[in-house]
């Protein structure tokens with residue numbers, strides 16, 4: 469055994485990976501790198517709180533409602549506070565929108581050029597039952613002039629204007645997956661070292677898959693087209709998998725191939741999921757991984773949002789499966 473083999477490498481840390489990517493772009497100023505580090509830091513803190521949730525009084529409902537009319541879980545609000553604080557203190561973000569806040573959150577960093585849209589805790593209905601949950605984020609350059617106070621207008625940009633997006637998945641292991649438009653990479657959290665390490669380089673989704681994921685409890689509320697597509701999935705003996713946490717269902721399909729669908733229903737005629745901090749960020753990831761994301765009629769990333777908390781039908785995953793459901797819907 470060589471001496472080198474005595475001390476096997478532990479891998480590439482997130483920090484080093486970010487630095488290497490920054491060095492690859494001489495004009496990169498390091499602000500986006502710092503922003504990604506701030507998100508990773510808040511993710512570590514939330515992860516620790518989630519791991520201890522059953523031992524500390526942070527499970528259950530807070531009783532207040534968010535702008536969507538959903539009852540907020542304590543962890544929804546704790547995660548919201550942690551990410552906003554990390555991004556404020558990091559200094560690279562001038563404004564934030566969050567699922568848990570009605571209005572634009574001004575950080576006071578008016579000199580900063582980035583804005584962030586965030587779903588601080590995704591899969592809220594699964595928090596208290598130890599099922600995988602996550603955080604979803606999206607980063608844009610502001611539209612308003614640096615030095616001025618950002619407004620709602622800064623956030624009303626098409627999804628194809630994102631400069632970065634990603635998610636954290638707090639599951640059997642904790643993983644951070646993100647893109648800055650140069651492919652998709654995943655980093656697994658090593659608790660013992662307190663570091664994220666590159667574990668899933670350059671993720672690509674298979675063009676076709678045999679997993680479909682949607683809440684079939686609402687099937688009778690889906691359009692005939694979607695019901696026909698579900699029938700086809702069953703005839704083809706595809707596996708039905710639905711965790712009920714978008715991040716977890718998305719991540720499984722990203723690695724295994726498959727399609728996640730949250731169609732419009734009578735209860736949610738515009739779909740349930742939010743364009744700016746659920747659909748756009750995951751659509752950017754899936755396209756960078758070779759897959760597709762649609763609202764049934766058009767590419768999600770081409771949609772021009774008119775409202776901060778706008779909802780959309782969402783079909784995302786292996787390209788051929790998204791094409792098939794789109795064909796059903798449009799023919």
Ligand SMILES: O=P(O)(O)OC[C@H]1O[C@](O)(COP(=O)(O)O)[C@@H](O)[C@@H]1O
Nearest residue numbers: 587589590591592593683712713714
């Ligand atoms: O219970 P339903 O209607 O199937 O909805 C589940 C979906 O709603 C969500 O919980 C919405 O996200 P939040 O938990 O962030 O509100 C998704 O994670 C999940 O895919």
Ligand SMILES: [Mg+2]
Nearest residue numbers: 587590591746
């Ligand atoms: Mg969500």
Ligand SMILES: [Mg+2]
Nearest residue numbers: 567587589590
């Ligand atoms: Mg949420």
